[in-house]
Amino acid sequence: MSLIIQADSVSKIFQQRKRLPGLSGTLRGLLKPETVPVRAVEEISFAIRAGEAVGYLGPNGAGKSTMIKMLTGILAPSTGKVHVLGRQPVEERVANAREIGVVFGQRSQLWWDLPVSDSFDLARHIYRIDPARFAENRAEMVEMLALGSFLDRPVRQLSLGQRMRADIAMALLHGPKILFLDEPTIGLDVVAKDVVRKFLARINRQRGTTIILTTHDLQDIEEICPRLIMVDDGRLLFDGPLRSLRRSFGARxxxxxxxxxxxxxxxxxxxxxxxxxxxxxxxxxxxDGRSLIDLISALPPGTPLRDASLHEPGIEEVIRTHYQRRRA
Incomplete structure (x- = not known):
């Protein structure tokens, strides 16, 4: 599989205005504002191949959303280079937008007062989608995400779960090669989360759509993404298969x-x-390779064993333990 996303020593530095204590608002306004640099992303490098599903994980303030915005062309890196589909996103935003889909869990692409179906039609014109291709993609999205019951309802009348499903469908109508998702299951109930997760895993498997997913819900990662990129304080901590996470962070x-x-x-x-x-x-x-039977067999003969269990630490436990150790 070819490389579809590359980040080479990428950093993003914001200038934050420094507060001047002890000054009145009028006097503060007469002075030239002093700023301090804040590093949101620091020297991060990774490469993603076509068809991968990758979880991008980290605590609040770790730089997850900043990286997604650089990959989609919303922000420019302060240093380093980002390439998506062979382009630098911020310099070729229009061409880049035609081949990616983006879903931000806290914001909607749908038109608030229009029915969902009208928002879909607007997307067809914005992306200049061939009518036959649009009809095929629309029918597939409606079926796979069970949108039929609220297609003609204004977006403002939808539940959060319904709106999120419609947002994901809208992001895929033009058949993007890459789908970026920033907290897509935030605030959803258990049933809605299950629908979204199964759908995303299905389009990755069947369509080969590359998925980059940021989330705080670790079950999203476990069910959708075989690979995990983990960051903290803007730095890369881990990049590899999810199954290797326990070994890398010393979980037992x-x-x-x-x-x-x-x-x-x-x-x-x-x-x-x-x-x-x-x-x-x-x-x-x-x-990791030893089974419960292997461990029980190592007991001395005649040991009065009644019951045995082997607990595998989940990724939430592994990551929580890791962050606690870092803080300590």
Whole structure:
């Protein structure tokens, strides 16, 4: 697969006005404002191939939305280069816009007082979509996202979940090669989130649409994106397969053993005792490849084992632990 997005040592610096304490509003207005640089993105590099689904993850203020705005041409990098489909987005915004779709969870592309179907028709004219292609894409979006029941309803009358589904459909009507999504499931209920996630995974798989997704909902990442890019304080922390995240951040599986009677000290190779309570013992397991059966088989013969469980840390637990360690 060819590279479709490249970021090479990209930084974005904003100038923030410095507050002058102890001055009245009138006097402050007479002085030349002093600014201080704020680094939102710092020396980030990555490359994304056509057809990938990539989660872009980080806490508030980590620079996620700033990076998305540079990739879509809304902002220009302060230093470094961004290439999307072989173009520098900020310099070729119109050409870039014809081949990408963008959904910002907090903002809508739909016309507030018009029916959804009218917004779709406006998109056809804006993007100059061939009528036959538009009809085909529209029918597919309506079916896959179950939009039929509210196509003729004004956008202002839609629920948040309905509006988000319509926004995603609108972003895909012109058949973009890349879909950028910034917090697409924010505020949605469980059912609406499930519909959006399944749809995004489906268009990535069936259409080969490249997806770049920023979110605070880690289940979005788990269900849609095999690859994760993780940032904090504007810097790149991790870039790789989601399955490698636990190993990269030192997360460990936990083995819990429950015995009929107190077994005394228990030692299992590759597992470190971390707790005991009565007839229960808990271990951290170092090797990802070892199964529950492998670990139980390592117990001494005759050990009065009653029950055993192996807990795999979810990505939310892994990331929360990592951020807590960084703050400490």
């Amino acid at each position: 599986r936990r083995l819990r053993l429950d015995f009929y009677t107190d077994p005394g000290p228990i030692w299992i190779g590759g597992a470190r005792p971390v707790g005991s309570s009565g007839t229960q013992r808990e271990f951290e397991v170092d090797e």
